[in-house]
Amino acid sequence: MAIIRDGMAPFDLYQPTSIEDALSLANRLGADAWVLAGGLDSLERFKDRIKRPKAVIDLGNIDELRGVRREGEDLVIGSMTTLTEVSLHPEIRARFALLAEAAGEVASPQIRNQGTIGGNISQDTRCWYYRGGWDCYRAGGGTCYAGESLEGQNREHAIFGAEGCVAVTPSDTAPALVALEARLVIRNAGGRREVAVDDYFVGPGSDITRLNVLKAGDLLTEIRLPATWAGATFYFEKVHDRPVWDFPLVNIATAMHLSGERIDRSRFVLGAVAARPWRLPRVEAAVAGSLRNAVADSASRIAAEGAVPLKNNGYKMALARNLVKRAILGKRES
Numbered sequence: 001m002a003i004i005r006d007g008m009a010p011f012d013l014y015q016p017t018s019i020e021d022a023l024s025l026a027n028r029l030g031a032d033a034w035v036l037a038g039g040l041d042s043l044e045r046f047k048d049r050i051k052r053p054k055a056v057i058d059l060g061n062i063d064e065l066r067g068v069r070r071e072g073e074d075l076v077i078g079s080m081t082t083l084t085e086v087s088l089h090p091e092i093r094a095r096f097a098l099l100a101e102a103a104g105e106v107a108s109p110q111i112r113n114q115g116t117i118g119g120n121i122s123q124d125t126r127c128w129y130y131r132g133g134w135d136c137y138r139a140g141g142g143t144c145y146a147g148e149s150l151e152g153q154n155r156e157h158a159i160f161g162a163e164g165c166v167a168v169t170p171s172d173t174a175p176a177l178v179a180l181e182a183r184l185v186i187r188n189a190g191g192r193r194e195v196a197v198d199d200y201f202v203g204p205g206s207d208i209t210r211l212n213v214l215k216a217g218d219l220l221t222e223i224r225l226p227a228t229w230a231g232a233t234f235y236f237e238k239v240h241d242r243p244v245w246d247f248p249l250v251n252i253a254t255a256m257h258l259s260g261e262r263i264d265r266s267r268f269v270l271g272a273v274a275a276r277p278w279r280l281p282r283v284e285a286a287v288a289g290s291l292r293n294a295v296a297d298s299a300s301r302i303a304a305e306g307a308v309p310l311k312n313n314g315y316k317m318a319l320a321r322n323l324v325k326r327a328i329l330g331k332r333e334s
């Protein structure tokens with residue numbers, strides 16, 4: 001187990017001022033380099049000495065990674081745009097209020113001023129065994145202390161999609177981006193690729209050591225919001241122990257296209273219930289073509305189908321059902 005020293009091991013710090021320079025550094029340094037955005041997740045791990053990179057590439061001086069712009073119908077958000085900017089940006093609020101609300105629910109104003117949208121969706125899990133330096137599966141070891149040990153504490157852990165590891169994504173903005181069918185631009189020295197947000201996040205069945213597809217040499221440069229869900233009916237709610245400065249126990253992000261009160265199409269996504277944002281396709285199918293009031297009870301009952309609760313987190317199933325019901329009705333209180 002780690003001894004918390006609150007002092008970082010030394011590393012070489014690189015502060016490029018262009019994407020091209022950052023890509024060339026990332027290519028040259030490979031797995032020795034750590035990409036630094038707002039540093040809120042990264043510096044905690046360095047200070048705990050759980051992560052000891054030889055080199056750090058700080059993206060903070062690359063202006064072209066910041067800001068929000070329109071490209072045709074797409075809204076393009078630079079990966080280094082802060083959560084505060086995302087939550088307050090007029091066009092995000094007007095067309096994609098779901099994302100603005102989710103970003104505005106992260107932690108506290110200070111953290112939103114420093115944390116970036118790229119870092120928020122790429123942050124690592126908060127599982128305390130893993131973050132404390134225990135040699136679990138995710139850290140390359142041979143057990144899962146949260147899920148397999150009889151004494152394991154797993155109140156905040158997964159109810160869906162666990163294979164070996166029962167850790168969850170702690171991001172508030174990731175479920176919103178999945179609901180909005182965002183596309184993410186990843187660049188490396190070899191070129192540029194654009195991935196659907198559903199393919200950005202990784203569950204333990206695909207790779208138990210990471211929560212997203214980024215590999216050494218990769219930079220996440222842009223988040224693109226297509227017009228598909230612009231101006232739809234949105235719902236975001238986060239359940240957490242404390243009103244500020246706290247990660248979600250469960251959150252929900254939904255987008256619905258309505259004709260009057262009838263739901264034509266929808267995306268329902270839960271967060272903090274699996275290693276990746278967890279879509280609910282059965283709920284989406286159940287509500288399609290129905291009136292909100294008429295379908296809320298029956299659709300919410302299937303929200304936790306397939307869930308496998310652990311010793312301490314069965315309450316997440318009830319939360320999932322209630323959040324789905326409230327999202328369908330668009331009301332915080334049912």
Ligand SMILES: Cc1cc2nc3c(=O)[nH]c(=O)nc-3n(C[C@H](O)[C@H](O)[C@H](O)COP(=O)(O)OP(=O)(O)OC[C@H]3O[C@@H](n4cnc5c(N)ncnc54)[C@H](O)[C@@H]3O)c2cc1C
Nearest residue numbers: 037038039040041042107115116119120122171172220246
């Ligand atoms: C006390 C506290 C409370 C918090 N509460 C919440 C909460 O309630 N909800 C929530 O969603 N979050 C919460 N967070 C997380 C916080 O909001 C940050 O968004 C998050 O820690 C990472 O953002 P960052 O910009 O600081 O990224 P960093 O810490 O710098 O990076 C995070 C990870 O992403 C990688 N990365 C970042 N940007 C890129 C890029 N462009 N290309 C490639 N890799 C990249 C880094 O290498 C690193 O692995 C909390 C954090 C703290 C410290």
Ligand code: SF4
Nearest residue numbers: 127136144165166167
């Ligand atoms: S839940 Fe995952 S990260 Fe946590 S102890 Fe188990 S294997 Fe490690």
